[in-house]
Amino acid sequence: FRRTNKMITNKKRQWRAKHISHIGPTAQNLFRRKHRTSDKCPRCQTTENSKHVVQCEHNDVTMIFDSGIESIDDWCTDDCPSQMKLAIIALLQSARSRYEPDWDAITDDDIKEAMMEQWTMNYSAILWGFWSPKWQKIQQKFLEGTRRSAALWFAHLSNEIWKITDDIWKDRNDNEHNNMDSAINKERNTIADLEIETIMGRLPKNTRLLPMSDRKYFSKNIEWIKRKRIKDKLKWIRRSQAILLAYEKIEENNREARLLRRYFIDNG
Numbered sequence: 001f002r003r004t005n006k007m008i009t010n011k012k013r014q015w016r017a018k019h020i021s022h023i024g025p026t027a028q029n030l031f032r033r034k035h036r037t038s039d040k041c042p043r044c045q046t047t048e049n050s051k052h053v054v055q056c057e058h059n060d061v062t063m064i065f066d067s068g069i070e071s072i073d074d075w076c077t078d079d080c081p082s083q084m085k086l087a088i089i090a091l092l093q094s095a096r097s098r099y100e101p102d103w104d105a106i107t108d109d110d111i112k113e114a115m116m117e118q119w120t121m122n123y124s125a126i127l128w129g130f131w132s133p134k135w136q137k138i139q140q141k142f143l144e145g146t147r148r149s150a151a152l153w154f155a156h157l158s159n160e161i162w163k164i165t166d167d168i169w170k171d172r173n174d175n176e177h178n179n180m181d182s183a184i185n186k187e188r189n190t191i192a193d194l195e196i197e198t199i200m201g202r203l204p205k206n207t208r209l210l211p212m213s214d215r216k217y218f219s220k221n222i223e224w225i226k227r228k229r230i231k232d233k234l235k236w237i238r239r240s241q242a243i244l245l246a247y248e249k250i251e252e253n254n255r256e257a258r259l260l261r262r263y264f265i266d267n268g
Helices: 002-006 010-020 027-032 050-055 059-076 082-097 109-121 133-142 150-177 183-202 212-217 222-226 230-253 255-267
Strands: none
Touching: 002 150, 010 050, 010 150, 050 082, 050 150, 059 082, 059 150, 082 109, 082 133, 082 150, 109 133, 133 150, 150 183, 183 222, 183 230, 212 230, 222 230
């Protein structure tokens, strides 16, 4: 694990540490910190934590994961025992599916023992670069007669495996921030549209009662506002709520202003 981290940038090292510690910017954590309106995955609407990032059953995730497995297969071919390659790939697939691997598919006793120990460590351990010591002994025997290090080989393999999570996370963020047709953004648009309607309903019928700057700000019709991108809608909602809150505070502190405003609203 330490060797793996020495091969990457500080930024990636920090992200991986947060991801492994379950304190990264997943939907569940952002919702808990009140930086997000729900804890749902941007793709499948299941609660999103660190493990769900790879375990998400959305088709896009499956395609990225399967492509990553093919890359691992190619990377390992002729560079480790064939049974070890099969065992590692089986463990990766099981880490995603959360079902036990087919132990009988592995006939080498030493590799099967290492495989079983790896599974008992935690099914996500292999995704995050935590290896049973038994693997290194098997690979070092395979590399006998060369000047190559089994520890370094596993460090490189761990980075290849991490690329799967990296690629899935990049796609996840694209769905979160850029893809307006993703499930999360459709839900956000629905909620934002309802809030826009509520805000517009709280305005006086006669907007000439508003100060010139606010009258201009609220001059656009509701359909025009709803056509904005979700990011701009949320910005409009926050500013509108701040304006309305300021009016409410004036009413609370000034009885004459409150009575006058009520009169114009009722007769507006």
